[in-house]
Amino acid sequence: MKDVVIAGVGIHPFGRFEHGYREMGELAARGALADASVGIQDVDMVFVANVGAEMAKGHNVVDRIGRTGVPVINVEAACASSGSGLFMAAKMVESGAADVVLCLGVEKAPRGFIASSGFDQWQIENGLGVNPMYFAIQAQELVAATDATVEDLADVSVKNHRHAVDNPHAMYRREVTREEVLASKPICPPLTLLMLCAPNEGAAAVVLMSRKEAERRGVAAPVTLAGLGLVSRGPDDWFVPAPAYQAERTSLSARAATAALEDAGVTVEDVDVVECQDTDAASELIAYSDLGLCKPGDEAALLRSGATALGGRIPVNPSGGLLSKGEPLGASGLGQVHELVQQVRGRCGSRQVTDARVGLGHVMGAGHNSCVVVVHR
Amino acid sequence: MSDELFGPGEPGDPTYLKGSVCRACGRAEFPRRAECPACGAESEPVDLEGPARLRVSSAVLAQPPGSKVQAPYGVGVAEFPQGLCVIGLLVGEPAAGATVEVVVHEPYPGGRIFAFREPGFLPAVAI
Ligand SMILES: [Zn+2]
Numbered sequence A: 001m002k003d004v005v006i007a008g009v010g011i012h013p014f015g016r017f018e019h020g021y022r023e024m025g026e027l028a029a030r031g032a033l034a035d036a037s038v039g040i041q042d043v044d045m046v047f048v049a050n051v052g053a054e055m056a057k058g059h060n061v062v063d064r065i066g067r068t069g070v071p072v073i074n075v076e077a078a079c080a081s082s083g084s085g086l087f088m089a090a091k092m093v094e095s096g097a098a099d100v101v102l103c104l105g106v107e108k109a110p111r112g113f114i115a116s117s118g119f120d121q122w123q124i125e126n127g128l129g130v131n132p133m134y135f136a137i138q139a140q141e142l143v144a145a146t147d148a149t150v151e152d153l154a155d156v157s158v159k160n161h162r163h164a165v166d167n168p169h170a171m172y173r174r175e176v177t178r179e180e181v182l183a184s185k186p187i188c189p190p191l192t193l194l195m196l197c198a199p200n201e202g203a204a205a206v207v208l209m210s211r212k213e214a215e216r217r218g219v220a221a222p223v224t225l226a227g228l229g230l231v232s233r234g235p236d237d238w239f240v241p242a243p244a245y246q247a248e249r250t251s252l253s254a255r256a257a258t259a260a261l262e263d264a265g266v267t268v269e270d271v272d273v274v275e276c277q278d279t280d281a282a283s284e285l286i287a288y289s290d291l292g293l294c295k296p297g298d299e300a301a302l303l304r305s306g307a308t309a310l311g312g313r314i315p316v317n318p319s320g321g322l323l324s325k326g327e328p329l330g331a332s333g334l335g336q337v338h339e340l341v342q343q344v345r346g347r348c349g350s351r352q353v354t355d356a357r358v359g360l361g362h363v364m365g366a367g368h369n370s371c372v373v374v375v376h377r
Numbered sequence B: 001m002s003d004e005l006f007g008p009g010e011p012g013d014p015t016y017l018k019g020s021v022c023r024a025c026g027r028a029e030f031p032r033r034a035e036c037p038a039c040g041a042e043s044e045p046v047d048l049e050g051p052a053r054l055r056v057s058s059a060v061l062a063q064p065p066g067s068k069v070q071a072p073y074g075v076g077v078a079e080f081p082q083g084l085c086v087i088g089l090l091v092g093e094p095a096a097g098a099t100v101e102v103v104v105h106e107p108y109p110g111g112r113i114f115a116f117r118e119p120g121f122l123p124a125v126a127i
Helices: A021-035 A057-062 A081-095 A121-125 A131-145 A150-164 A178-183 A211-217 A252-264 A281-290 A299-304 A321-325 A329-345
Strands: A004-015 A045-049 A072-075 A100-108 A186-188 A201-210 A223-232 A244-246 A273-275 A358-365 A369-376 B017-022 B043-048 B052-060 B073-079 B084-090 B099-105 B113-117
Touching (some): A004 A021, A004 A081, A004 A211, A021 A100, A045 A329, A057 A100, A072 A081, A081 A100, A081 A201, A081 A223, A081 A329, A081 A358, A131 A186, A131 A281, A150 A178, A150 A281, A150 A321, A201 A211, A201 A329, A223 A252, A223 A329, A252 A281, A252 A358, A281 A299, A281 A358, A321 A329, A329 A358, A329 A369, B073 B099
Parallel strands (some): A273 A358, B084 B113
Antiparallel strands (some): A004 A201, A004 A223, A100 A201, A223 A369, A244 B084, B017 B043, B052 B073, B052 B099, B073 B084, B099 B113
8 A cells, every 4th residue: 555644533432322323423533534633625535334224324424524525435345344445445545536535434233143144045044144153163163173272262252351441432341251251141152142242333434645645734643554455255265144165265364464464565573463353252363363473273372372462462452352342343444443543653541552553453244355454653 | 945955855854955066176066056156167066965074063042033943953064075064954963073964954843954964863752
């Protein structure tokens, strides 16, 4: 990615709220605009990521802020929606088609299981259209193929919940114990309720600029959007909602990570802090090897070493991750970017990763898509 | 729809899954495809009948939206010799690693779907 900067970030906390998605989106968007010291009149183009709201959702949010006549484009790609929106926004700036782009992710998801993730009717009626079942299959395969145990899965949840205590934007800010996680309601073995993230509500936004534009405007704390990798399903990938997979399968996340790091011109060893798609506890462990933080098979060892906890060598999900924040589908990816930008700016208070310079965010969603983003100060 | 997914039979009868195999690269797919999603070559129909190896054994313990099957129920992944892993309901409680066959299953009154079962499995009979 050439000369694209994140000039500002904004967030609406993740949780459950009385007000609607329009208000949430407005708050996050206004936050990002203020952080970048620009107004809606300065914006050349808007991308809005969302999964479940109404028609012309982005337009309905932007209308609350201003009527400037610029293009507003809605983007949907399940959990990777805001990653996809960011990809579009960044490419617009990089190509010179726009100097200032607002990118917003927003969601107000209903409680409980996500009702439709693209399953066929026969899967749904026969009890096979179940997201946590897919996560459980991944978890079982991880436990079978490596030395990871159910206790390790619980410990991912314990770690991320500990991190969230200091995150005012997270839904759950209470520490949990391994025993509590293991004793929570079983959903799909080996996964219990506290090993799964809850779909919820929230919004996050960024303002992107060309480096030249940011310099011209004297943006206070620009962060470089160094690399982006966005991939969809290849022949040997597998995720929700596919009913079958190849015995030897490949990883969307790994390809997205390789592309993003290459785009950024850095290696994974340069990364100081990671926010990853911990839809469930096993997904975080799988991400360790997919993103290159460890070799396949060493996921549990990396967790047990303490490396991925705050204070460790490569903290993962210092925000508390989706396990603690909850997952507003359309907003989750930009929520990660918000955290990473504030981390490399050194503004995360008691959950600050010491001297964080390079951050990596990772989302993966139904329909088979993954986005990895690399930012640095 | 069930006609497109698996062969004929009454609940409990062994059957097969209607898959396909690419003539060029050999990848198997389920449900059946006319052309290979990997290389675009023509695929030919193949009956995935096992025996297969149960690669994953799990369950759904909370009631999912839209499901006519009442939780709790067993689910698993069967790996077929063609190198394809298929997700399905389980009959009985076969453990991971077990050899399973494909059977016609009635997961709710009047329903028909394929499921995986250990050969020789006999359902418990209420006396
Ligand atoms: Zn082929």
